[in-house]
Amino acid sequence: MFMRCGRNKKLHIRLLVFVFLLVWLVFYLKLFNSKIVSEDERERALLALKYESTLQDYESKIVPGLGDGGEPAVLEGDDQVEGEKSLKSFALNVVLSDKMPLDRRLRDPRNPRCKDFTYNPKIKASVIIIFYNELLSVVLRTVWSVILQTPSHLLQEIILVDDCSTNESLKGLLEYYISTRLKNYNIRLVRLLNRMGLIRARLQGARVATGDALVFLDSHCEATVQWMEPLLARIEEDKTAVLVPIIDVIEANNFAYSTNGEVVFQVGGFSWAGHFTWIDIQKEEDKETMNPVQSPTMAGGLFAIDRKFFWDIGSYDEQMDGWGGENLEMSFRIWQCGGKLETVPCSRVGHVFRDFHPYSFPDNKDTHGINTARLVEVWMDDYKRFFYMHEPSLENNPVIGDLTHRKQLRQKLRCKSFKWYLNNIYPEKFVPDENVFAYGQVKNRGEYCLDDLQLAEGKVGPLGLYVCHPNLAMSQYFSVSSKGELRKENFCAEVHNGYSVELTECHGHKREQYWIYFINGTIYHPSSNKCLTTFEVETGKSVLVEKCKKSRYQYWEFTHVNHS
Numbered sequence: 001m002f003m004r005c006g007r008n009k010k011l012h013i014r015l016l017v018f019v020f021l022l023v024w025l026v027f028y029l030k031l032f033n034s035k036i037v038s039e040d041e042r043e044r045a046l047l048a049l050k051y052e053s054t055l056q057d058y059e060s061k062i063v064p065g066l067g068d069g070g071e072p073a074v075l076e077g078d079d080q081v082e083g084e085k086s087l088k089s090f091a092l093n094v095v096l097s098d099k100m101p102l103d104r105r106l107r108d109p110r111n112p113r114c115k116d117f118t119y120n121p122k123i124k125a126s127v128i129i130i131f132y133n134e135l136l137s138v139v140l141r142t143v144w145s146v147i148l149q150t151p152s153h154l155l156q157e158i159i160l161v162d163d164c165s166t167n168e169s170l171k172g173l174l175e176y177y178i179s180t181r182l183k184n185y186n187i188r189l190v191r192l193l194n195r196m197g198l199i200r201a202r203l204q205g206a207r208v209a210t211g212d213a214l215v216f217l218d219s220h221c222e223a224t225v226q227w228m229e230p231l232l233a234r235i236e237e238d239k240t241a242v243l244v245p246i247i248d249v250i251e252a253n254n255f256a257y258s259t260n261g262e263v264v265f266q267v268g269g270f271s272w273a274g275h276f277t278w279i280d281i282q283k284e285e286d287k288e289t290m291n292p293v294q295s296p297t298m299a300g301g302l303f304a305i306d307r308k309f310f311w312d313i314g315s316y317d318e319q320m321d322g323w324g325g326e327n328l329e330m331s332f333r334i335w336q337c338g339g340k341l342e343t344v345p346c347s348r349v350g351h352v353f354r355d356f357h358p359y360s361f362p363d364n365k366d367t368h369g370i371n372t373a374r375l376v377e378v379w380m381d382d383y384k385r386f387f388y389m390h391e392p393s394l395e396n397n398p399v400i401g402d403l404t405h406r407k408q409l410r411q412k413l414r415c416k417s418f419k420w421y422l423n424n425i426y427p428e429k430f431v432p433d434e435n436v437f438a439y440g441q442v443k444n445r446g447e448y449c450l451d452d453l454q455l456a457e458g459k460v461g462p463l464g465l466y467v468c469h470p471n472l473a474m475s476q477y478f479s480v481s482s483k484g485e486l487r488k489e490n491f492c493a494e495v496h497n498g499y500s501v502e503l504t505e506c507h508g509h510k511r512e513q514y515w516i517y518f519i520n521g522t523i524y525h526p527s528s529n530k531c532l533t534t535f536e537v538e539t540g541k542s543v544l545v546e547k548c549k550k551s552r553y554q555y556w557e558f559t560h561v562n563h564s
């Protein structure tokens with residue numbers, strides 16, 4: 001009994017100690033916990049003190065309904081004046097953007113036939129948005145559009161990559177906005193410690209991404225209804241397909257969302273100078289379809305790709321600096337190394353097209369030129385000659401840097417040649433010295449040459465004459481194509497009013513763009529029954545068509561003539 005009693009007493013003491021310890025532990029933990037919480041709260045309170053009122057000021061300027069649906073928005077009075085001014089410094093209307101709701105909804109811009117499709121993808125996307133010194137409201141509108149237009153079960157995360165911006169508003173205020181207004185969404189902010197340029201910034205974003213697919217966006221975009229579904233559905237179907245939405249225009253001055261018509265859309269091409277261009281869909285049957293359409297290239301800023309495929313196919317050339325070139329590099333690589341690039345007509349995203357870059361580049365380097373030289377060396381084989389005709393100073397220039405790794409990649413992936421790419425993916429691309437009757441400089445009286453007078457891409461201007469350059473430069477490089485066009489890249493010589501000769505977009509239907517180069521040196525224009533003639537250079541209008549006659553002013557000599 002004693003024993004039992006004694007045992008019982010011991011048990012009681014133990015129990016008491018145990019209960020005491022438990023109470024103490026619970027209490028301690030609570031204390032500990034509350035300490036953390038209170039620290040957290042203090043930090044938050046401090047942040048709030050600093051940013052909440054700024055943010056509320058910011059938010060109080062927003063005019064509900066402004067720009068709703070994507071309608072053009074107008075400002076009045078001082079705002080209008082200030083807004084116009086900001087266009088010159090920021091390349092977009094800052095005042096208007098700051099007044100427009102960050103979560104504005106756009107109308108459905110798609111072809112009505114898109115509504116007949118149902119997509120049921122099971123994979124998730126990481127949306128990667130890179131930015132450098134962009135306007136806060138524009139960045140946030142991009143983020144909101146992704147949140148609002150993407151079903152949450154398809155969105156793994158949004159990754160914002162700050163390429164070391166110096167604008168204050170993109171620092172604490174942005175962080176505060178994310179941690180308060182966007183706290184219910186999975187948004188990750190990656191700060192780069194140095195300005196790395198957009199190519200390496202995207203790579204940093206891709207490195208931390210965990211979704212099945214990567215979807216890249218510029219930081220001044222707005223997604224529209226069902227933009228994500230067809231992109232992911234296509235990736236699910238084929239992991240080697242890289243997808244581009246239709247990129248609509250958000251006007252920089254009034255933020256109107258404008259579509260280029262509902263049905264018509266274009267795909268990507270390129271110029272020999274190394275620029276991305278828009279081209280019409282070539283195959284008739286593709287013009288009608290709402291299914292993904294092959295695209296020879298992409299613009300670069302907006303695309304979706306399987307995450308693993310992104311790395312397998314060589315991600316990006318990490319040695320590309322700044323801005324430019326990575327879009328064509330990736331386009332050629334995807335096609336040549338076994339992938340495909342497609343435009344998805346039922347996915348549409350708006351992009352603010354700006355007249356100039358509102359940011360500067362370190363050292364003022366021509367990163368577009370250098371990056372393009374890198375890609376022509378790795379992917380374009382002998383066709384790089386055309387690029388160097390535009391940029392002779394980059395040929396064999398050490399600024400291009402080391403290419404070993406990229407060349408190894410091409411070998412490792414057993415990629416096809418650029419000729420294969422041209423023949424199979426972009427057969428419409430005009431090659432100045434292939435399948436042509438004549439090409440090169442076109443001389444008249446020994447010292448004058450046909451010249452494009454530096455006409456910019458997409459413009460119309462007179463065919464000119466200029467003193468021949470000692471080296472064949474692209475501005476004096478013309479061809480007589482197999483279709484009888486007197487042409488330079490996408491410019492064709494066309495007779496206007498039976499008299500003047502203009503360089504204008506080639507249409508491929510002969511008519512006023514049809515010429516015959518005769519062995520006797522005349523360039524004959526059948527539809528006007530006249531011949532290409534030159535006057536003295538000094539008279540300005542130096543090249544036109546006139547009644548054919550035997551004259552040295554109608555005698556033209558191409559550097560290369562293909563006799564057949």
Ligand code: LR7
Nearest residue numbers: 130131132163197198201218219299300301302323324325
């Ligand atoms: O140093 C920089 N660091 C950056 O993070 C410079 C820029 N950036 C960011 C910038 O804030 C923006 O979010 O990179 C993004 C793209 O820069 P933009 O918007 O100045 O480029 P862009 O729209 O004029 O140019 C197009 O071509 C570029 C070539 O390098 C990129 O691929 C862009 O993403 C691309 N944009 C598009 O494809 C959108 C459609 C335009 C067309 C046609």
Ligand code: MN
Nearest residue numbers: 218301351352
């Ligand atoms: Mn852009």
